[in-house]
Amino acid sequence: MPTQTRIPNANPAIVPVEGQQQVPRRPQDGLARDDNEAGAASNVTANPYGANNEQLPDRLQEALRRLVHQFSTESESSRRQEIRRIKQAHQFWRGLQYLWWSERDQNWHLPFEQKLAGGSSVEGMPRYEFVTNIYQAFGLSLVSVLSQDVPRVRFFPTSAQAEEDVAAAKAATEVAGLVERNNRIGNLIVDEAFNLWTGGKVGAYVRFVVDGQRFGFHPETEIAAREIKLGADMYVCPDCGMESPIGAQHAAPGAPSPRVSHEQSVKAGESSTSGKTSPSTSAGRSSAAPLPMQCPQCGALLTEEHFIAAETVTVPTTETRLRVPNGQEVITIVGGLELKTPPWANEMHEYPYIQWNMEVHQARLRAAYPHAADKIGSPVAGGSQGYERLARLAQSQGGPVTEGGDFNPNLITFQRTWLRPWAFFSLDDKSLRDELLQLFPDGAYVAFAGDAYCESRNENMDDHWRVLHALPGDGSSGRPALGDSLISVQERFNTLSNLQIETYEYGIPPIYADSEVLDFDALQNQTAEPGAHYPARAKPGQSLAAGFFQPEPAQVPQA
Numbered sequence: 001m002p003t004q005t006r007i008p009n010a011n012p013a014i015v016p017v018e019g020q021q022q023v024p025r026r027p028q029d030g031l032a033r034d035d036n037e038a039g040a041a042s043n044v045t046a047n048p049y050g051a052n053n054e055q056l057p058d059r060l061q062e063a064l065r066r067l068v069h070q071f072s073t074e075s076e077s078s079r080r081q082e083i084r085r086i087k088q089a090h091q092f093w094r095g096l097q098y099l100w101w102s103e104r105d106q107n108w109h110l111p112f113e114q115k116l117a118g119g120s121s122v123e124g125m126p127r128y129e130f131v132t133n134i135y136q137a138f139g140l141s142l143v144s145v146l147s148q149d150v151p152r153v154r155f156f157p158t159s160a161q162a163e164e165d166v167a168a169a170k171a172a173t174e175v176a177g178l179v180e181r182n183n184r185i186g187n188l189i190v191d192e193a194f195n196l197w198t199g200g201k202v203g204a205y206v207r208f209v210v211d212g213q214r215f216g217f218h219p220e221t222e223i224a225a226r227e228i229k230l231g232a233d234m235y236v237c238p239d240c241g242m243e244s245p246i247g248a249q250h251a252a253p254g255a256p257s258p259r260v261s262h263e264q265s266v267k268a269g270e271s272s273t274s275g276k277t278s279p280s281t282s283a284g285r286s287s288a289a290p291l292p293m294q295c296p297q298c299g300a301l302l303t304e305e306h307f308i309a310a311e312t313v314t315v316p317t318t319e320t321r322l323r324v325p326n327g328q329e330v331i332t333i334v335g336g337l338e339l340k341t342p343p344w345a346n347e348m349h350e351y352p353y354i355q356w357n358m359e360v361h362q363a364r365l366r367a368a369y370p371h372a373a374d375k376i377g378s379p380v381a382g383g384s385q386g387y388e389r390l391a392r393l394a395q396s397q398g399g400p401v402t403e404g405g406d407f408n409p410n411l412i413t414f415q416r417t418w419l420r421p422w423a424f425f426s427l428d429d430k431s432l433r434d435e436l437l438q439l440f441p442d443g444a445y446v447a448f449a450g451d452a453y454c455e456s457r458n459e460n461m462d463d464h465w466r467v468l469h470a471l472p473g474d475g476s477s478g479r480p481a482l483g484d485s486l487i488s489v490q491e492r493f494n495t496l497s498n499l500q501i502e503t504y505e506y507g508i509p510p511i512y513a514d515s516e517v518l519d520f521d522a523l524q525n526q527t528a529e530p531g532a533h534y535p536a537r538a539k540p541g542q543s544l545a546a547g548f549f550q551p552e553p554a555q556v557p558q559a
Contacts, residue, residue: 052455052456052457053439053455053456053457054369054371054372054455055371056453056456059432060432060435060436060439061453063427063429063432063436064419064436064444064446064453064456065448065451065453066427067419067423067424067426067427068353068355068415068417068419068446068448070426071342071352071353071355071417071419071423071426072340072355072385072417074342075342075343075344075477078343078475078477078478079340079343079388079477080106080387081477081478082336082343082477082478083337083387083388083391084101084106084108085481085484086198086199086200086335086336086337086391086481087107087108087337087391087394087395088108088487089197089198089199089481089483089484089487090198090337090395091108092133092135092136092483092487092490093133093135093136093139093198094398095131095133095136096110097131097133097135097490097491097494098110098111098129098131098494106387107390111129129494129498130494130497130498130501131494132493132494132497133490134486134489134490134493135483135486135487135490138483138486139194139197139198139482139483142193142197142482142483143190143193143194143197146189146192146193146196147186147189147190147193150180150185150186150189153173153176153177153180154173154176155168155169155170155172155173155176156169157169179328179329179331182328182329183329183330183331185331188204188331188333191333191335192204192333192468194335195333195335195336196468196470196481196482197470197481197482197483198335198336198481198483199335199336199337199481200336200469200470200471200479200480200481200482200484201335201336201339201341201467201468201469201470201476201477201479201481202333202334202335202336202339202467202468202470203333203334203339203341203354203356203465203466203467203468204331204332204333204334204465204466204468205331205332205334205356205464205465206329206330206331206464206465206466207329207330207464208327208328208329208330209327209328209329209330210325210326210327211325211326211327212323212325212326213325215325215326215327215328216325216326217323217324217325217326218323218324218326219321219322219323219324220321220322220323220324221318221320221321221322222318222319222320222321222322223316223317223318223319224316224317224318224319224320225314225315225316225317226314226315226317227312227313227314228312228313228315229310229311229312230310230311230312230313231310231311232245232246232310233245233246233307233308233309233310234246234307234308234310235293235295235302235306235307235308236306236308237295237297237298237300237302237306238300238306239295239298239300240295240297240298240300242295242296242297242298244293244295244296244302292304334356337388337391337392337395338356338357338358338392339354339355339356339467340354340355340356340357340388341353341354341355341467341476341477342476343475343476343477343478344475344476345475345476346474346475346476348462348465348466348467349462351420351461351467351476352419352420352422352423353417353418353419353420353423354417354418354461354465354467355415355416355417355418356415356416356417357385357388357389357392357413357414357415357416358392358413358414359389359392359393359396359408359411359412359413359414360411360412360414360449361410361411361412362376362377362410362411362412362449363410365412365414365449365454368454369449369454369455372449372452372453372454375452375453376412376449376450376452376454377412377450377452378412378450378451378452379408379409379410379411379412379413379450380412380413380450385413385415389413393408393411412449412450413449413450414447414448414449415447415448415449416445416446416447417445417446417447417448418443418444418445418459418461418464418465419440419443419444419445419446419461420443420461421437421440421441421442421443423443424436424437424440424444439458440456440457440458440459441458442458442459442460443458443459443460443461444456444457444458444459445457445458445459445461470482500556503554503556504556506554507553507554507556508553509550509551509552509553509554510550510551511548511549511550512548512549512550513547513548514539514547514548516537516539516547517536517537517538517539517544517547517548518534518535518536518547518548519534519535519536519537522534522535523535
């Protein structure tokens with residue numbers, strides 16, 4: 001029957017760490033199991049700083065921090081221009097289209113955003129700012145066209161005559177279909193099309209994630225080893241050669257009792273300690289042999305010297321039923337506000353780095369990285385990250401303003417950067433550079449929560465990332481989005497349509513009436529209703545219409 005092993009003082013893996021890490025497992029009784037100790041021996045030789053370099057020395061942490069900061073800030077001006085363009089597109093998508101740019105705070109503003117923040121509506125503003133959002137309508141049309149049919153991914157064998165190639169291609173095609181179903185590929189295509197319409201750049205990040213809360217758990221049996229005996233322990237009589245199993249109660253007829261007196265036991269013990277033991281006997285001897293006895297057949301005294309232990313073998317056995325979280329391949333679509341690439345590079349193989357920034361609650365980060373929990377607290381690192389953070393928070397919070405109303409200090413900027421191996425040559429210290437190249441021969445993945453180091457590992461960015469641009473152009477940040485050409489059309493349409501509405505409403509001419517013809521006092525007490533009678537008297541010799549005058553109404557040009 002399987003046994004349940006309880007491991008005290010073990011912390012469950014509450015939040016998964018996305019990447020190469022020890023898979024957290026828990027016994028079926030709900031207690032947590034710490035796999036760090038089990039995998040420590042194998043990880044020491046492979047990586048002395050932990051599975052994901054959690055215990056990386058401070059000098060190496062600082063070197064990675066300098067590299068990330070250097071690449072992040074070398075094109076800060078171009079990055080700000082990219083964010084400005086993407087933010088304008090996002091505001092147009094939301095219907096906030098009467099924008100003006102402030103060089104003082106490098107942000108878009110609305111003409112009456114202070115009143116809008118106070119709860120007033122656009123209709124209550126002193127000028128016409130109605131929006132017929134054709135920008136969003138055209139964008140939704142494009143999204144629907146791009147996402148209506150999911151492209152099929154099929155693998156073909158290298159040789160149709162090789163059964164191994166055919167089987168491998170068939171299995172790969174089935175796995176691709178499974179990955180698409182698990183990630184709801186249709187929704188991912190919608191996100192991708194939206195980012196191509198508004199931002200013009202989109203990245204896809206693929207990795208394997210182990211998370212029991214998202215994907216469930218499965219039971220797994222832990223196999224251990226234990227020793228069992230083949231046969232029974234026995235005494236072998238030196239006189240007659242009879243084998244007497246331990247616990248045998250049968251003796252030959254007329255033989256003396258197998259029990260011996262206390263004096264015989266003491267003498268036998270003294271003689272056994274002074275005598276020599278054969279190697280074959282000592283090899284199989286138990287550490288706790290029973291008391292001496294007499295041979296059931298000849299009556300000879302059997303001591304520890306004549307004891308032979310039964311042979312033992314190692315067999316597998318079920319020790320613990322573990323509750324293991326499931327994992328699966330996860331694909332994430334990342335837009336231009338979160339994805340940072342070098343603006344001067346045209347192709348992805350030219351990128352020295354790729355950076356993914358997002359805001360994550362500090363409680364989740366502390367649970368995912370307990371070794372750095374006491375250092376996670378600063379919302380954002382220095383440099384240009386603050387500007388990008390505000391841009392992302394403004395879009396996520398929504399509302400009728402162009403800048404987010406809440407600066408939540410509990411939302412930490414989680415910065416993940418992938419570096420190519422040749423990016424380490426930006427360091428002048430050759431010994432430090434060689435050490436990083438030895439630690440990250442395929443390139444480095446490094447994560448910071450604010451300014452706190454979380455983890456790093458050897459990882460090739462091409463194995464996990466693909467970056468796509470909407471239109472051809474120069475560089476990776478200055479290429480226009482699919483919807484950029486419609487922004488100016490939308491602005492002109494808003495201006496002309498609101499002028500037309502103003503003309504219709506304010507262009508209705510007034511009616512002038514002669515006070516001697518129309519009784520204004522009686523008119524004030526009259527109820528306005530269809531077929532009503534209003535007191536009026538024409539002047540002598542004139543018609544009633546001669547006492548009224550109305551200018552020509554304003555005309556809206558047909559163009």
